[in-house]
Amino acid sequence: xxxxxxxxxxxQPGFTFVALLTxxxxxxxxxxxxxxxxxxxxxMAIWEGVSLRWFYSxxxxxxxxEAAMRSALIAVCAALIATVAATMAAIATTRTKPYPGLTxxxxxxxxxxxxxxxxxxxxxxxxxxxxxxxxxxxGLGYLIAAHAAFCxxxxxxxxxxxxxxMDLTLERAAADLYxxxxxxxxxxxxxxxxxxxxxxxxxxxxISLDDVVITEFVKSGGQDTLPTYMLGQLRRATxxxxxxxxxxxxxxxxxxxxxxxxxxxxxx
Amino acid sequence: xxxxxxxxxxxxRADVRSRWLLSAPALLVIFFAAVGPxxxxxxxSFMVKGDYGxxxxxxxxxDGWFSVFFQxxxxxxxxxxxxxxxxxxxxxxxxxxxxxxxxxxxGFPTAYFIATRPARTREVWVFLITIPFWTNLLIRTFxxxxxxxxxxxxxxxxxxxxxxxxxxxxxxxxxAILFGMVYVYLPLxxxxxxxxxxxxxxxxxxxxxxxxxxxxxxxxxxxxxxVRPGVIAGSILVFIPSLGAYVIPRVLGGGxxxxxxxxxxxxxxxxxxxxxxxxxxxxxxxIVMLALLVYVRNEARSGAQNV
Numbered sequence: 343x344x345x346x347x348x349x350x351x352x353x354q355p356g357f358t359f360v361a362l363l364t365x366x367x368x369x370x371x372x373x374x375x376x377x378x379x380x381x382x383x384x385x386m387a388i389w390e391g392v393s394l395r396w397f398y399s400x401x402x403x404x405x406x407x408e409a410a411m412r413s414a415l416i417a418v419c420a421a422l423i424a425t426v427a428a429t430m431a432a433i434a435t436t437r438t439k440p441y442p443g444l445t446x447x448x449x450x451x452x453x454x455x456x457x458x459x460x461x462x463x464x465x466x467x468x469x470x471x472x473x474x475x476x477x478x479x480x481g482l483g484y485l486i487a488a489h490a491a492f493c494x495x496x497x498x499x500x501x502x503x504x505x506x507x508m509d510l511t512l513e514r515a516a517a518d519l520y521x522x523x524x525x526x527x528x529x530x531x532x533x534x535x536x537x538x539x540x541x542x543x544x545x546x547x548x549i550s551l552d553d554v555v556i557t558e559f560v561k562s563g564g565q566d567t568l569p570t571y572m573l574g575q576l577r578r579a580t581x582x583x584x585x586x587x588x589x590x591x592x593x594x595x596x597x598x599x600x601x602x603x604x605x606x607x608x609x610x
Numbered sequence: 611x612x613x614x615x616x617x618x619x620x621x622x623r624a625d626v627r628s629r630w631l632l633s634a635p636a637l638l639v640i641f642f643a644a645v646g647p648x649x650x651x652x653x654x655s656f657m658v659k660g661d662y663g664x665x666x667x668x669x670x671x672x673d674g675w676f677s678v679f680f681q682x683x684x685x686x687x688x689x690x691x692x693x694x695x696x697x698x699x700x701x702x703x704x705x706x707x708x709x710x711x712x713x714x715x716x717g718f719p720t721a722y723f724i725a726t727r728p729a730r731t732r733e734v735w736v737f738l739i740t741i742p743f744w745t746n747l748l749i750r751t752f753x754x755x756x757x758x759x760x761x762x763x764x765x766x767x768x769x770x771x772x773x774x775x776x777x778x779x780x781x782x783x784x785x786a787i788l789f790g791m792v793y794v795y796l797p798l799x800x801x802x803x804x805x806x807x808x809x810x811x812x813x814x815x816x817x818x819x820x821x822x823x824x825x826x827x828x829x830x831x832x833x834x835x836x837v838r839p840g841v842i843a844g845s846i847l848v849f850i851p852s853l854g855a856y857v858i859p860r861v862l863g864g865g866x867x868x869x870x871x872x873x874x875x876x877x878x879x880x881x882x883x884x885x886x887x888x889x890x891x892x893x894x895x896x897i898v899m900l901a902l903l904v905y906v907r908n909e910a911r912s913g914a915q916n917v
Contacts, residue, residue: 351816352726354719354829361723364716364796365735368742371753371793374763378756388761427636434632441626447633454644458854458898460871461891464878465647468654468888471664491643494636552746555856555871559878569748576752576861588749599744603737 372592379585396586406587409571413551416482416567420489421497421546427490428497428546429539433531436505454492462492463559470560480562488560489550496549497542500606504538537605544602548595648895655888663882674885678893695873695890702870705784706852709791710799713848714841716792717799721840722833724800725807736804743797751861754790755781758862782864790858795851799844806840806912839912846905850898870894 379397383390400406428451435447454462466488474480512534516526532539554569561570568591575584658669681692724735742750757763758780765777780786810833818828834841856871863869868876870890877887 349819351812351819354722354825354833357719357722360716360719364720365738367716367793368739368796370763371750371757372742372745374756375749375753423639427639431633431636434629438625438629441629443626443630447637450637450640450645451633453640456899456902457644457648457895458851458871460854460856460874461651461895462644462647463856464874464887464891465651466643467878468884469647469650487639487643491640494640498636548744552748554746554748569746572748572752573857573861584752588746588752592745592749595745596741599741603740 375585376589376592378582379589381582381585384581396582397590400583400586400590403583405566405571406568409566409568412482412565413567413569416485416489417547417550419482419486420493420550421543423486423490424493424497424546424550425501425539425543428494428542429501429535431494432498432501432505432538436502437508437510451498452495455495459492459555463556466556467559474562482565484560484562485557485565485567488556489553492553492556493546493549497546500541500545501535501538504535504541508534541602541605544598544605548598548602552595651888652892655885655892657885659883659885661882663878663884665884671885674883674889677883677886678889698868698870698873701784701867702853705787705791705869706849706855708788709795709852710845710849712788712792713796713799714845717796717803717844718841721800721803721807724804725810736801739797739800739804743801747794748857748861750794751790751858754786754793755862758786758789781862782867784863784867786862787855787859787867787869790862791852791855794858795848798847798851802843802847803837803840806837806843810836839908842908843905843912846901846908850901853898853901854894 378389380392380394381389382393382395431447431451435444435451438444466484470484470488474484508531512530513526516530517523521529552569553567554573557567558570558573561567566574568587572584572587654665655674656670656672657665657667658671658673660666677692678695679692680689682689720739724732724739727735755762759765760777760779760781764780765774768774769777780789814832814836815828818832823831854871855869856875859867859869859872860875863872871894874887874890874894877883877890881887
């Protein structure tokens with residue numbers, strides 16, 4: 343053993359270097375983006391000192407405010423719908439022996455994960471543009487429906503995982519004590535399921551907030567969300583204002599993901 | 611009088627029925643805003659294109675599918691291959707394959723590095739991979755732009771080092787798309803690789819060294835074969851979104867360097883050829899489904915191995 347001390351079984355030449363380089367490259371672009379948000383100058387090219395001017399400029403831009411509000415509204419509605427639907431679906435597809443249609447349900451619920459976003463986006467464009475003409479309604483409902491659909495598999499994942507780690511003993515005990523199915527659900531299943539539901543809601547919320555492609559194709563005129571607003575700005579000569587928006591957005595996502603990480607860890 | 615088995619059967623049927631009712635909202639939302647529209651699109655691919663976009667209702671033709679791969683000469687009506695489309699198909703496949711290989715080249719050592727850390731720090735490294743994964747794709751694409759634009763970090767650094775005198779034009783090239791896709795999809799390679807490396811049995815590695823294998827031989831003959839399911843899973847998870855990429859080539863590739871996603875958008879926008887756009891979309895989806903089939907079979911097999 344002692345003569346082996348210097349020989350590390352696990353090391354491979356160059357691997358640590360490449361790995362650290364990868365981590366560095368993973369964060370360097372984000373760091374650059376954030377640093378340039380604090381540029382005092384109005385060009386992306388030249389660094390002119392530190393300032394918060396672009397954060398003020400973004401915060402007082404009416405279109406940015408509207409887009410941010412719209413993003414939040416869509417994400418909350420879509421995540422709520424997705425979480426409720428996913429919770430019900432998860433209860434219906436776990437803790438049972440296989441029944442006809444179970445595999446079909448799995449495939450159907452995960453379908454939005456399997457089709458490229460651009461394909462779903464143009465398919466929705468086709469259908470929704472027709473419905474818009476037929477009904478004359480062109481509000482946010484289309485975006486909320488589209489977001490809810492692709493959020494369901496993300497909300498479903500942690501809820502189903504949580505359910506599968508629970509057995510039916512407590513629910514059976516409740517039933518033995520003459521609880522109605524609803525009471526048993528309300529007072530036994532739901533409290534136990536809560537961490538999964540919160541995690542599912544947060545995942546769905548982040549996924550909805552981040553969406554660019556489907557939103558870009560489904561939105562009507564004047565329905566920009568924060569990501570599609572930024573995409574539109576990129577086509578013009580960009581100013582550090584977009585960096586400032588991106589920085590705030592980024593911070594928000596990181597906080598959410600960190601919270602999700604800790605909620606999930608406490609569960610385990 | 612009912613027999614006990616009939617009562618049980620009826621209870622079971624009621625259970626299945628209530629389970630269908632419970633899953634109905636999720637299934638309906640997905641049907642209305644994801645699956646259903648795909649079938650409408652399939653129908654659209656067989657219709658006649660409208661003069662200002664959309665389609666002419668009730669008129670059917672195979673022109674949409676025909677023009678995915680072929681084109682008719684305007685003057686003498688001869689049929690030739692649609693070079694523009696085929697070159698975009700080829701570029702998409704080529705760039706996605708290169709992306710996958712580069713992601714593997716960087717992702718494999720990274721996953722191995724994480725898997726060989728002590729258990730407590732391992733979680734932190736995984737977390738560091740997960741954070742970029744959950745941040746906005748557009749923002750990460752935009753961040754890559756900061757690195758590769760003419761006044762960006764890469765050019766500044768290389769000029770400072772004296773490697774080049776003039777900035778290299780990287781933006782709006784295929785290289786820019788590659789940079790962006792490797793950067794954005796790398797976590798999708800690292801995570802499944804790590805999942806299979808975590809279970810790696812280092813006794814086998816030790817046995818290899820005991821039998822006088824070199825490091826390279828151990829890597830090639832022991833480690834890589836053992837983590838092969840992770841390699842396949844990661845590669846497919848990177849390949850699929852690369853092939854369907856839309857935002858990255860739009861932002862970093864500019865208007866000229868299109869990939870399939872942008873070709874599809876073009877048909878629904880300025881191209882005003884919805885049947886063709888629908889046909890290309892379905893072709894793209896079919897390729898992705900094939901890749902997924904390989905993925906699912908790989909997962910099933912590696913799952914069976916672990917049992």
